[in-house]
Amino acid sequence: MFVNDEKLCRAGVGDDGVLDTIVTWVKLTGEAAEEARRSNVPVEETTLHVGGLSNRTHQRWVQRMLTVGDHVTIAVASARNADAPSHSRKQNRKQDQERERQYFLRLKAKYEPSPERRVQHRPSPETKFLNVDLDVWSRVPLDGLVTAFGRKVVVLYVGKEGRQHGAHLEVGVSPVDADRTIRRFVALVDTLPRSPRKIWDSARVRQFNVGIQAGAAPPAYELRLQPATVKAVARIGAQIAFRIYAPAEQMTDQTISHATRAERTHKDVEEAQ
Numbered sequence: 001m002f003v004n005d006e007k008l009c010r011a012g013v014g015d016d017g018v019l020d021t022i023v024t025w026v027k028l029t030g031e032a033a034e035e036a037r038r039s040n041v042p043v044e045e046t047t048l049h050v051g052g053l054s055n056r057t058h059q060r061w062v063q064r065m066l067t068v069g070d071h072v073t074i075a076v077a078s079a080r081n082a083d084a085p086s087h088s089r090k091q092n093r094k095q096d097q098e099r100e101r102q103y104f105l106r107l108k109a110k111y112e113p114s115p116e117r118r119v120q121h122r123p124s125p126e127t128k129f130l131n132v133d134l135d136v137w138s139r140v141p142l143d144g145l146v147t148a149f150g151r152k153v154v155v156l157y158v159g160k161e162g163r164q165h166g167a168h169l170e171v172g173v174s175p176v177d178a179d180r181t182i183r184r185f186v187a188l189v190d191t192l193p194r195s196p197r198k199i200w201d202s203a204r205v206r207q208f209n210v211g212i213q214a215g216a217a218p219p220a221y222e223l224r225l226q227p228a229t230v231k232a233v234a235r236i237g238a239q240i241a242f243r244i245y246a247p248a249e250q251m252t253d254q255t256i257s258h259a260t261r262a263e264r265t266h267k268d269v270e271e272a273q
Contacts (some may be wrong), residue, residue: 001050001062002073009050009061012082016146017054018196021074023066026051051085053147059085091143092176093159100157107156127221130211130245132181134169138203145203148196149188164204178210179229182240186232206238213245265272 001008001020013019027044028036036043050062061083066072133156136142142165146158149169156168175181185208189200200206212223225240233240 002075003064003066003142004071007214009083010053010065010079010081010256011059011061011085012079013052013054014061016195018144018193019048019052020148020150021073022049022150023047024151033176049151051264053144056091056143058066058089058147060087061085061190061211063087083202089187091146093185097159100159108138125215127215128213129175129223130213131170132178132185132209133209134185135207135209136167136200136203137161137205138165138198138199140202141165142203145192145196145199150191152188178223179225182208182210182229182233183226185228186238188235188236189236201237206236208233208238208240209244210240210242212242214247218248221247 001011011019023046024043025046029043033043046066046068047069048062049060049063051060052060052272053059084172090094134153136145143157146153146155146167152172154170154172156170158167159165170185171181175182189197192200210223221240230240
């Protein structure tokens with residue numbers, strides 16, 4: 001890895017693992033920019049990241065800022081040795097699961113009102129598209145697959161689910177419509193390295209779950225997918241499901257959580273296979 005012809009590192013993970021290089025540009029606007037200025041945080045930045053995963057250990061060689069005019073060069077080579085990473089962290093399943101649990105509870109508190117607040121909650125007046133989740137279930141761990149996707153996805157959960165392993169992801173950008181969101185996921189799968197692609201291909205279920213919030217209007221709602229999108233999903237061995245959330249006024253204290261809905265959807269998929 002070179003920046004402006006200066007060598008930064010030779011990164012490598014051996015015969016089995018994941019290696020990634022990511023250049024990220026971020027510019028905040030509106031309220032997010034104002035909040036960043038108040039917190040003395042840059043509203044625009046470009047960063048370079050070189051990292052990987054091997055033997056259940058997250059590794060990082062480079063994490064630095066870039067400026068306009070920098071030249072980033074990646075040389076792909078076969079070598080007997082690599083530089084030692086500047087940072088490494090062994091995966092701790094208990095800590096990772098606890099972080100995931102805390103993240104889930106924060107989302108649950110934000111998006112699922114308490115029984116006391118549900119009575120006062122007004123339903124969304126219109127039926128609308130929410131997002132597309134990628135749900136994967138496999139007999140083998142999915143951490144390598146999720147790591148290979150990098151920062152281009154938001155990890156809702158990855159880990160054990162009963163006797164198997166599950167991963168639930170969203171794309172890392174705001175969804176415009178179901179068609180383009182699914183195509184973004186397909187593009188990520190198409191660019192997977194060989195080892196993570198084997199994990200994808202061996203998964204028992206690979207499902208794009210289109211979420212729709214039902215409302216009082218309009219009388220009819222259409223969500224269309226282009227034929228090319230459906231063909232692309234079939235090409236990578238995945239399937240498409242639609243999850244319709246009932247209007248808020250129909251929710252009761254017994255309304256099932258998102259996690260339970262995902263679990264029931266998985267059971268339905270297994271029964272259909």
